[in-house]
Amino acid sequence: MADARQAMYRQVAADLRHAITDGAYGSGGRLPAESALAEAYGVSRGTIRQALSVLRADGLVTSRRGTRRVVLGTARVPTFRESLSFTRWARSIGEEPGGRVVDIARVPADEVEREQLRLEAGDHVYRVLRVRTLSAVPVMVERTVYPERVGEIVAACDPAAVSHTVPMEERGVVITDAHHTIDVTGADEDDSRLLGCRVGDALLRERRRSTDPAGSPVEWAEDRYLPGTIAFAVHNSAAASSLSRRPAL
Amino acid sequence: MADARQAMYRQVAADLRHAITDGAYGSGGRLPAESALAEAYGVSRGTIRQALSVLRADGLVTSRRGTRRVVLGTARVPTFRESLSFTRWARSIGEEPGGRVVDIARVPADEVEREQLRLEAGDHVYRVLRVRTLSAVPVMVERTVYPERVGEIVAACDPAAVSHTVPMEERGVVITDAHHTIDVTGADEDDSRLLGCRVGDALLRERRRSTDPAGSPVEWAEDRYLPGTIAFAVHNSAAASSLSRRPAL
């Protein structure tokens, strides 16, 4: 349970999550009734339901009226923050992340950037080109556009800094929502040079727009991965839908 | 609002969703306070919060303690069912979906299939190979494995049937959870023949395991798309995280 500063339902959710990933209920097994959990944790049923809805959204348990909840899978589900940060992700799978900033520039935002980052005409943005490595092997090229207030933080970082999200968080930039588009694209000359592939080779592309709790865009990024280095995993459920297809541009 | 058989919070969510996609609050605008909405709809604040949590998970609105909710985007978000069915997706973007079953076979499940579909030794599965088209142009090859009870339904379908999910739903097979893995792979000979590309060409691959409300697997599928025909869109938030990266196999 730990940390009393956390909301009760989060503590319960974390505890149940551990119990599930430790296999306490087995895969395909049944959870105790909500009322039983409520009594066990000494909280109301509403709080238990809140905790379970978190696990439901993560795809750890199902729910169906009339019968106990079923454990769907016992795999560890990354937290939201891990899923956003290349560095955190790499460390969580036991790889050593690295990288370096190839190019960074403060320029007036073009029309697309103004639209994506919701800026006014004349506002400036920081464009960052970065190559990222796992165990010193280049696997991804990242092109990110930041609005001025965020870009200043990134520009102040060491070009070889492993993580940009950590300093951003320390400076109060918090990301709570991200919208991703995943498809395939061909390598351009920069990609070719930085990743060691040929121009035109297929790369797995993730485009991402992240926003803070106030709804202001924090970054607009395009990541290109060498095939075979990464896969994206998505869970969706009738309770919390999140994956969709889109016609490619 | 419509249909009284729907739960109240879903009606409210649908109504607010329409209001938002119609631009009633603008992009970046603020929603009325929960208590105001509660009074307007004649329901309790709890019900409003339930409705808003749906929109939150879809990335339509943010939420932050102390201040009103902000409209994140006004784009239409596909429903869970649309995102699962190629046919529904194609129609929703105004394309004419088609396809045909190339091969279907009832065979004993191999070890991987038993693991994925949670079957016993000796159980049989249906393996289906299918090519799918948009406006008569092949764009995707689909390899699906069904457990026996579901496979029987699919096997009874016309090989040229546009949709398998519709008959499945009519026969009481409901999907409530799906786990997807998205990456890039090379075309094999079947892909090459059916999609008209060369062996080894890069394809966007989606692997999917779907389960019903009881937690029993309903299908295990691998879809391979020609590059440029589709992109996957994902929203995740601190409230309902569901995207993760995975090391490629």
Next chain:
DNA sequence: TTCCCAAGGTTGGCTGTACAACTCCAACTT
């Protein structure tokens, strides 16, 4: 045996209340 039905258990949905934590803005102080 097989089918049907009733009863009990369980989750879904909704209401109402209370307080805590936080944001924002205006008025005040320095």
Next chain:
DNA sequence: AAGTTGGAGTTGTACAGCCAACCTTGGGAA
């Protein structure tokens, strides 16, 4: 002019209760 404080407004968390919808089980009926 700049910083501080305080209060009103808003969402987050938690509790308690009620009924409906649904599933499972077991016993009775055919």
